Amino acid sequence: MQALLVFLSIAALSLLASSRALDPGRFPALARLAASGFLFVLLGIFLGPSVAGVLTERHLEAMRPVMALGLGTAGVLLGLNLEPRLLRLLPRSVYLSGLAHSGTAFFFVALPLLVPLVFTSARGLLGAVGAAAMLGAAASLSSGHSAVLAWRAGRLDRARGLGVALLTMLDDAVGLGVLALALIIGAASNVGEGLGLVCLALLLGVMCGALLAFLTHSLKDLAELTTVTLGGVVLVSGAAAYLRVSPLLAGVACGATLAVVGGRTSERVARALGRVERPVFLVLVFLVGCAVHARDYWAWVLMPAFVGLRFLGKMLGAGSRGGWRSRRSCCHPGWATR
Template sequence: MPDALILVLVVAASYLAARVAFEWLARRFVIVSGAEYLLLGILLGPQLSGILSRDTVESFAPIATLSLGWIGALIGARLVLPRLVRTPAVLYRVALVESLLTVAFVGALLAAALWLGFEVTRGEAIIAATALGAVAVASATAGVAVVARQLGRRSPVVRQLEVSTAANAVVAVVTSGILLTIVHRPPPMAVRPLTPTEWAVITIAIGVVGGALFHLFLGEEHKVDRLFVSLGGAIILVSGAATYLRLSPLLAAVCFGAVLVNTTRNRAEIVAALERVERPLYFALLVLAGAAWRPSVRDWSLVLLLFLLTRVAAKIGAARLAARWNGMLPTLGSDWGRGLLGQGGLALAVALTYLYQENVPLPNLVFTAAVASVLLTDVMSARLVRSLLHVDFVTPARDAEG
C-alpha cells in the first residue's frame, strides 16, 4: 500500500475516532484531545517505525501549508473590531504585558544558554532563542473553551484567559513573522536586497490584498458551502505565496482573516466556514508535524529541559507581574498564569514555519522543544484552567450515581 494512502487512512480513522471520543473526554475528564495525534505522527514517521518515509512526509508539505494558513486565518477572524472595542482595556494591558514579558524572558535566557552551550555565534543564538520565545508565548485555547462551556458563564479569570490566549497568539505570530523577515536570504540575482521592513510590508500586503480580493468577489455570499470552497482557495493562495517567498504564512493569513471579517456583513458565515474544518486540519497538522520531527544532531536535552522550566516560570511570573501592575491581582489571583501553560497547534505551527526555512540556526532544536512542550502540556490544559476556579465539575454520569 502506498505511503500516502496509509497516511490518509490513518488520519481519517483517527479523526473519526476523535469525533466520538473528543467531546466525551472533555465532558467526563476535562481532557483536551490533540497530543495523541502528534505522538501518532512521531510513531509513523521515519525516525521510529518508518511507515512514512521522509519523501512522503515532504510530499504532504502543501497540506501543512494549508493547515498553517487556516490556523492563521482563524486567529485573524477573531479580531473583530466592534468586539475588541467592547472589551475592557485593562484586560488587553494585562494580556500584552504578560505576552511581551514571556517572549523577552524566555528569549534572553535561552539566547545566553545557546551561546554558552553550543558552538554558535551570538547572532545565531539570538535568532534561535527568539524562535523559542515565540513558541513559548503561545497558549492553547481549547482548554479555556472546554472549561467555559462546562462552567456556563464567564468568570473574570476565564474572561482574562480568553483575552490572554488571543493576545498570546497574535504576539507569537507577529514575533515569528518578523523573525523570518530578519533572517530572510535575498535572491542571488537581486539588484538590491530588500530590507526586513520591506519584507514585513510584503508579508502583510499578501494577507491584506488576499482579504480585499475575497471581499470584492464573495464578500456578500451567505452559502456556507460556497464560502468554504472559496476560503480554501484564498487561504491556499495567501499561505502559498508567503511560503514561496520564504515568509510567514501564519502572519499573512492572520492579516487575511482580520481584513475579511472586518470588511463584510456576513462574518458569522465566514467564521462558521473556517471552523467547519478547523479540527481535521489541526489533527492533520499534528500528524504531519510529528512525522516531520527528527532529533537535533546536538546534545539538546539540557537546553530542552531549560526551555520547559523557563516557560513555566515565565508564564506564571509574567502573569503575576502583569496583574499586579494593572491592579488585577485581587481579581485574578497570583497563580492565574497556570491557565496559560497548555500549548496546542499554534506552538507547533510557529515551530514548523521556522523548521521549513533554509539556513536558520538550530531548526530541529526549536521544533523538538515545541513537540516536547505540546506533548507535556496539551492534555492537562483544561485541568490547569479548572484548578484556578476551584470548581468541581460534576458530569451527568456522576449526577445519576448520586
C-alpha cells in the same frame, strides 16, 4: 502506498480519539492527550524519517504545500479572532496587562534558551537570536481559540468568555509581533531581506483578505460560503508557499483584513472555517511530528526546558496582572459590553 498508509493511520487515530474507548471519566490523561493532538505528534515521530522511516525526507518535502495550508488556516483563524471593535474600547491598563502576561513568558523562554542555541546553532549568533525569538513568540501565545468561538456563539458565560477572548487576542498580537521580528532577524541572510519577506507576506495577506471579503459579502448559503472560504485559505496559503514567505503571517493578515472590512460576514466565515479546523490541525501536528529528529538529543533537552520556562513565565505574568485588577475601577462600568 506510503501516503495511503499514513492517512489511514491518521483516520484510525482520529476515530480512536473520538470513540468511547477514551472516556474522559476512565482515562482522563489519555483523553486529554488525544484532544490536544499529542498522540498525532507521537505518530508522526514514529512514522517519520528518524524512527520507522515510512515517510522519508523526500516525502516530507513533497508535503510542504500541506504544511503551508495548515499554517495558513491557523493564521486566518488567528486573524479572525482579533476583534477591532472590541480592542478599540480597551483602556491602556488592559493593554499593559496583556503585554505583561505574554511578554513575561517571552523573556522567560527566549533569554535562557539563547545561551545553548548560540553554542549549538549552525547559523551563528544571528540564527540563534532568531530561533530564540521564535521560541519566545510560541511561548507567549495562548490556546484560547475554543473559548473565543464559545463566547461568539453565546455558549460561554459572557464575563468569563469575554475575559478569555481578550487575553487570547492580546497574547496573540504580542506573539505574532515577536514572530514577525524573529523572521526579520533569522529568515534571510540579512535584516533588510528579512524585512522585505515579512512585508511581502503581510501585503499578500491583506490583498487576499480584501478579495475574500468581497467574494463572501453577498453569500447567504452556508455551503457556498464554506467553499469560497476554503478557496480563499488555499489561495493565501499557496501563494505564500510559492513566494517562500510565511503562510502563518500571510494568513493572519488575511484574517485581520477580513475582520476589519468584512463586518458580520467575518463571523460567518469564522464559523465556516471552524468546520475544518480540527482535521487541518491534526494533520498539521502530525507533520510537525514527522519533522522531529528523534536522535537529536539537544532537542529532547530543549523541549522540557521550553515547557517549564513557559509555564513559569505564564504564572508570573498572570500574577503581574493583579495591578490591573486593582485599577479596573477607573474604567467605565460598561466599557467591555458596549
